[in-house]
Amino acid sequence: MDKEAVDRRVAELFPGLADRRRFRTHVDTTDFYKVDYGDVLVLDSRPYLILNNAKEGRFGLDDQEKFWVKRAIDLESGQRKIIKLVFFEKFEARIGDTTFDCFRSPRKEARILSKVGDHPHFMHGYATEDSQGNIIRVLDFIYGKSLYDTIEDMTCSHSEYFREIFPKVFANFITCVEAIGFLHRLDEKHGDIRRDHILIDRESGNYRWIDFDFNYRHRENIYGYDLFGIGNILIYLVGKGDVLLPELAQNSHPAMDRIAPEDRNIVFHHRLANLKLVYPYIPEALNRILLHFSTGANWYYERVDQLLEDLSSVRL
Structure with a gap:
């Protein structure tokens, strides 16, 4: 042209x-x-x-x-x-006693785009190079809101949300976890798992992962950083948002008398992971999963299939 x-x-x-x-x-x-x-x-x-x-x-x-x-x-x-x-940046992330060196990698995202193809739970596109060899990714536009914005816009009570809306959200979330398992089986990792990196496709209704360009150097478990990201999203979805310890204290919530340091989120210590203390109707099987992402956890998920097995046991 x-x-x-x-x-x-x-x-x-x-x-x-x-x-x-x-x-x-x-x-x-x-x-x-x-x-x-x-x-x-x-x-x-x-x-x-x-x-x-x-x-x-x-x-x-x-x-x-x-x-x-x-x-x-x-x-x-x-x-x-x-x-x-192409944009390069680096940062260090710490989860508990583990440190991850994170960096942006256009080449990794290009590779993943090719591997996931038209998988319904990932963004789609292709990679090419400009005249100077810079790796450019051209992505199909996804019409829809992020999972984060969708939850934030809900005005119902937590009990109504958990009873009427959460079961469908939970089922869709499981498909997202399965998609990350698919990625891991390709010897790839997402690298930047966050609740605003899931878009709800308005046309298909599918939950779709976006933004794969962060990578990290792993010292122990290659998939650990991804799994902690999944845990943070799950805690957020179960709580219909972040349950913040400062807000509970400010409102003199009765749960404050029962909350111990080990009940906090292992990544964000001002957030509560043991949500059953605030919402007692949360099933025990689901709350046990949340506790694997708390500061009191003595065992962490190492593979997605371990998490999926526990998620499959939850009855809402």
Whole structure:
């Protein structure tokens, strides 16, 4: 598609951009800040109109802009895409006495996209390279809300949620855990398992994992970091949100007299893991699973199939 054809296509799809300044064309994304709104990125001779940067809002970081992640339109098909450019970062995460060295790896995400193919519980897309060899991931846009936003928007009581809504959420969550097991059997790990990294596909209803580009160096169990992430999501879903110890104390909740240090979340010590102390109607089998992710745990899940076996025993 030449520049004149691109201009005509942009005017057709976005008439408001027809009179804009002449667009810039990019084949090199090394400086991702230069790839801006209204520009055209050409990958494998295919043009993509750049719209805006993706944003991420969680844990007080509302609308945090991700300058290396672009919302875009495939000018040939007219489909919405998410285009992830190369961005490297490192950080250290600690869970109990275990430390994980985490880093962003575009190559890992590209590899996983190829391996998961059209699996219904993962995002889909493909990887390619720009003119400088940067690994670019072109992702299909998923229409739907994150699991995090879905839970946060619920206004019902916990008892109503747990009785009427949670059983379906729990069943869908199990399919997500099974999908991570599928990934592990491919000798891969997700690397950044969080509740906002599950999108509920509006078209299919499937829960789908996104964002596989974090990797970590493991000292003991290759899948340990993923499993702790799964545990944090499960605690969040059972509690219909985070059950925060400071809030319980502020409200003089009766459970405060029974909560011990070992009842806290092993990763986030201000969150409660032993939720049965607050919600006594939580089944014992389910609460025992939560306790494997508490500071008082003396045994941790090492494989997804161990967790799935326990999840299958829960009766709601």
